[in-house]
Amino acid sequence: MKSATKNTRIVNASPRAIYNAFTDPAALVAWQAPGNMTAQIHHFDLKIGGGYEMSLFYPEKEGGKMKGKTSENEDRYRAKFIELVPFKKIVQAINFDARDPGFAGEMIMEVTLEARGDATLVTIVFENIPAGIDPGDNEAGTESSLDKLALYVGDERESHDL
Numbered sequence: 001m002k003s004a005t006k007n008t009r010i011v012n013a014s015p016r017a018i019y020n021a022f023t024d025p026a027a028l029v030a031w032q033a034p035g036n037m038t039a040q041i042h043h044f045d046l047k048i049g050g051g052y053e054m055s056l057f058y059p060e061k062e063g064g065k066m067k068g069k070t071s072e073n074e075d076r077y078r079a080k081f082i083e084l085v086p087f088k089k090i091v092q093a094i095n096f097d098a099r100d101p102g103f104a105g106e107m108i109m110e111v112t113l114e115a116r117g118d119a120t121l122v123t124i125v126f127e128n129i130p131a132g133i134d135p136g137d138n139e140a141g142t143e144s145s146l147d148k149l150a151l152y153v154g155d156e157r158e159s160h161d162l
Contacts, residue, residue: 013153034144051080102132
């Protein structure tokens with residue numbers, strides 16, 4: 001059975017800054033990889049029907065507790081933009097590049113942004129999570145990415161180096 005997760009966070013930045021962090025390939029590389037993972041964008045096309053291909057790399061010597069979906073230390077996926085509502089909503093269809101059928105299928109990620117004064121309520125819902133992905137791990141990874149997003153956009157006047 002496919003499952004779903006939902007993460008929410010108030011981020012001290014405008015919906016515009018957060019939307020831009022989700023739609024700029026350099027920004028995605030800076031904040032989207034959870035924990036100590038790193039990222040690489042292979043191509044990016046910001047339009048409905050367009051999308052991007054991204055790799056997330058596990059750090060060396062992860063203690064054997066994590067295994068990449070694509071290779072020993074890599075999760076590669078393709079994201080297709082289904083809906084882009086500037087500064088409000090982003091919907092993507094995500095497919096992992098994996099041989100294991102447990103990771104097959106199209107996962108949907110919906111991001112909504114709601115202004116809350118000088119901050120933004122960010123809600124990320126994943127639906128149709130492949131059976132090979134533990135929903136608790138998905139939530140924890142999303143929470144870690146939200147931590148990095150908050151640091152990235154936390155002060156719109158600062159440099160965006162992490």
